[in-house]
Amino acid sequence: SNNLVSDVEMFNSAVANAKPGDEIVLANGVWNNAELVFDAKGTAENPITLTVEEKGMVTLEGESNLQIAGEHLIIKGLVFKNGYTPTNAVISFRKNREELANNCRLTECVIDNFNNPERHVQDYWVTIYGKNNRLDHNHIVGKKNLGVTMIVGLDTKGSVENNHQIDHNYFGPRPTFGNNGGETLRIGTSHHALENSGTIVESNYFDRCNGEIETVSSKSANNIYRYNTFFECTGTLTMRHGNETLVEGNVFLGNNKPNTGGIRIINEDQIVKNNYLFGVTGYRFRGAFVVMNGVPNSTPNRYMPVMNSKLLNNTYVNCDNILFCAGSDDERSAPPTSTEIAGNIFYNDHKDNIFTAFDDVSGISFHDNIVGQNINTDIASGFTPADIKLVKNEQGFLIPTSDKIKTPIIISDKIGTKENTGTSWYSKEDRTIALNSGNTIAVKPGINTITAATRDSKPGDIIELTSGETYVLTKAAKVNHPLTFKSSGKEKAIILFERMMAFEIENGGSLALENLKFDGASAPDYAGNSVISTSKKSMTNNYKLFIDNCDFEDLIVNHSFDVLRVSKGTFADTISIQNSKFKNITGHIAALDTETDDIGAYNAEYVIMKNNILTDVQGVALRLYRGGKDESTLGPFLEMENNVFNHVGFGKKNKYDAALSLYGVQSNRIENNIFNETRPVDMHLVVGEPIVNILNNDFYKVDDMRVTGDQKYTVANSLSVDPKFS
């Protein structure tokens, strides 16, 4: 029978009475706080279907979720948005550890930004248990809180050797999470690293799945990944645990975007063939192809050495890093053995040194590989230089051709595309709104004119203040979408504020400040003011902050008056401070130090400070902290260039006892700065191989740099010359 149900009670009763062949239809409308348990038994011939009255017209919102248990069930057309699950899964293929779903199909379902408001509270969106389930043509976009988007669980016998098929799903953008737990798909766990999964993942489209360095984490044996497209993903398909995985016919389109990744291989009997990678730029564990070193006699949940594995007939076009024996260290000391790398093509028109070996590669047999003429390699043989031209094929891929390439390079027409994945009725359009994309709004000087203009603004707007005039905020301006504030002419508008912050970046907000002057004279007489702060609440959306050509003066009404103050549970894609002056400040310019759990989390991915002048700043110019030893992220990235630091860091309350304090930062570029009579630079280097270049700086009357942790870093061309400020 066909049951149109309009509330959970009716749904429950329909489920309780469902017979093979029945259809349960959710009525159009918003289902708020609906926790559905679809527990029924259909048959192969007559499955029971849970579907919707009209596709796109049924949404599950608030604290909603779905548990599936039983046999031969089809779930079709549900949309989860505007809410989050109160449990650990939005859609789960089980009711509990005993009652699983088998032979079920989830199709044309949507989970769209269904995020727990707490960034660091964990959940999954889809947890797959049981056997023989298919998930196809689903649309899964915008996971922003802790936890893998989709997992295949193997924790009971009923879920191993599962024969699941995950195909034609659209995995939409997942932004950088800034910690472990940002994977898009994981099959298995470290606790069940040796289990046989037997899951097929094919013809899916991974669109900018950038949560962390593992876009796909394969943690079990016997899985197949084929015909998937990884579009500009800053992560890799990683064979983290388990053997006998086949990775075939996938496309990785890095498109020369920074930090895009390819395939990373660990364990035994892995086969990687006929994949096509274009413009994959990542390095370290995020390279285009990464063969890891293993741990001798490793437990299954550490790093099993690579053995009996094959990399065959793959095509690397403009991929920057092919890494062998990656992760080699005291513990990971076992290089690959009995492994074959053959028939691959490596072409790069802008980089000659794309191969790096971190340990002994004699256990890898290289043969019949073709490289572009310009490519250098230390590996003795197995690479034939060829005069390669790129030719666009019918699908639009740039295909290397050469008389040395005998077998034509073909991208399967089974490849997942934006068009053939997800649903036809749910838009894949990008809804991101950029800074400076809106209207310019002139705002008059006065009390709270900025606050009001902020409240009334639209995303992307530019709020223009009258040059040279004074603005007073007795209420903070709450920035909950991208907004720019600037002066109308050359002379800076002046901003005074009576609250603990002038601007508060709320969830969804990004802020650009240009050509403004901030004076701290009206701020409250308490410790802990800041000119800008993030929301004290968790923010699932990453924010951007750009400060350009601004002056910050006399932040001195009380101690610990910072320029920027960030809260735990917030994450910046970019914090850029350029061409600005900071003078007479009792706190820090920016202490990005609130993720103190030491589990790998941090506050900002890219931090850029260029061409600034700091004078009499009692706190640090920057504290950037990433605690813990997690290897799931490669940030934060720091660029600090052409700044002048003059008397910085000497405040008694500056607990970092430094002008610049960096802890666990993964990429450190500090170049062409002048440090004049400041506290020293302090760095603690941990995890992987932090990149540290401290070049061409002048340290005058500055104590020696302190470096703890790893002792691998580059300091060169340091001067100690009086900069002769007047």
Next chain:
Amino acid sequence: SNNLVSDVEMFNSAVANAKPGDEIVLANGVWNNAELVFDAKGTAENPITLTVEEKGMVTLEGESNLQIAGEHLIIKGLVFKNGYTPTNAVISFRKNREELANNCRLTECVIDNFNNPERHVQDYWVTIYGKNNRLDHNHIVGKKNLGVTMIVGLDTKGSVENNHQIDHNYFGPRPTFGNNGGETLRIGTSHHALENSGTIVESNYFDRCNGEIETVSSKSANNIYRYNTFFECTGTLTMRHGNETLVEGNVFLGNNKPNTGGIRIINEDQIVKNNYLFGVTGYRFRGAFVVMNGVPNSTPNRYMPVMNSKLLNNTYVNCDNILFCAGSDDERSAPPTSTEIAGNIFYNDHKDNIFTAFDDVSGISFHDNIVGQNINTDIASGFTPADIKLVKNEQGFLIPTSDKIKTPIIISDKIGTKENTGTSWYSKEDRTIALNSGNTIAVKPGINTITAATRDSKPGDIIELTSGETYVLTKAAKVNHPLTFKSSGKEKAIILFERMMAFEIENGGSLALENLKFDGASAPDYAGNSVISTSKKSMTNNYKLFIDNCDFEDLIVNHSFDVLRVSKGTFADTISIQNSKFKNITGHIAALDTETDDIGAYNAEYVIMKNNILTDVQGVALRLYRGGKDESTLGPFLEMENNVFNHVGFGKKNKYDAALSLYGVQSNRIENNIFNETRPVDMHLVVGEPIVNILNNDFYKVDDMRVTGDQKYTVANSLSVDPKFS
């Protein structure tokens, strides 16, 4: 004319047209997000009045506030509740620095729990500027966020020598804030320490105003405090800055409650006379009477030495600490001079040593004081022992009598009482609900039965689980009022949980756990789980957590699995963990370390751990952190007694490298514990004189205790004996 106005627009128009003698009447109902500016000019004979249709029937809610500017205005009957001000004041006696209120009266107004939801975002409730204003019969209760409740500002000429009168106000309970900025009344600021204020504060009732150690902070000259009652306030009336202050005829009823305070004196020409203090128990800066040492040649905003001051004819009944030269240290090295302490009566029936001198008292002339027979003092003369009896007077005060007491001790009938302060129409009833004051609710074993019972519970309820049965939480139990969970019989109920926490204490919640067993086996495979956590959002309400006779086992699914995890912006009155077992845990029992701004904030006032057994805990038993050097609080207080620590603190991720890590804790009692093969105890002692007693502990195979900071502490009767666990 009499204008009944029903929205802000009508109000504004009535104000714009107001003539002397007019009355503007707010219509009954909720005024939501109403920001009122009452800017008008009445005359002494014909003031303009802002009042309400019916007292108690007009409430300003949401983001509301009131600014008063002009002359001869009366504001009467407004109630602010269910919201907070978006600016720095709820009621301000000015529009801006230029436009002030003079000759105005605020009467019978109420501000009730009108708190910014962010505990550490600052505001005031009433800011008084201008001259000749009167605030009387107002009801001000429940400030819980950062910032003094009521201030008199002196920042422009128009506000000094102000002749304000603050009388017959009811200052209701303000709970411990756990940081600076919890004062109830402040007159002046450090920046204007030498200004003449001339404010009279009389006949007010301060009911448990416990925000911090200064209930009243007098920071200007020439103020009068008389006939006020301080009922069980854990703070003092402090003459922080300014000279010629008169403190006369006040009553301080400590009623033997812990940490109640009296009068603290700094600066010159201060007079303290005819005050009555009963059962004031506080010590250090919170004593019943505290004469501070000063800083030689002090700037006005540090500590001016006490000079030419008088303490005359005050009565101290059962007050525990009378302190001279308090705060003496390297900086505060100038003892009082030309000061007179005469005619006072000191009676204490349970403590003989109530006087302490921290430096030279030769600059104080003591004479004609009377002390109880039992009281000892090192001060050579000026104290006459007397046989004192306490006799209850008509007002109910216990009055010392003796043939040596010639002048009868009289409490003025102008004294503020709960009855003659505040309004007659707004209840002063205490709405606090205690743990275990509600019904007992039996809850069946199963999935989320606890979650559902929690959701459906009433404040004070006891939720009873079936002994020996298993409960599974796939959703966290959110505790938003006081709740107790316990087993029905002797055998413990077992609780498993699939979220990152089993219990989440939300704003308003308190939690007692009795006779339960927690097993971490079902928790998510991520770092950072905990059995109990506070809300990740700021909590303005202090919470209590009692754990008694519980077992916590196998919290090991991933690293950093804690028992209790607290968030920044939350504060516990009490965390008590007693008679419980902790075994096999990858994280901490409790790391109370999230207030990292180092401005004096911390996470819990009282921490008690007694009679517990900890085995194989990788993190710390306790990290308790109070950063900064603020002297506004005397917590946290730690009692750690009769515990067994067995292999505690050895986890690689335990960054505290200790079994017990205490930083800035003000009172440390560590007695009768056994430390067996654990990491050591680590203490950093700062601020004032932390009390440290480490007595009768057995340290077996434990590295030496590390103590940094001050080196004044007591370690005695330590053993190093094998406890011979099997």
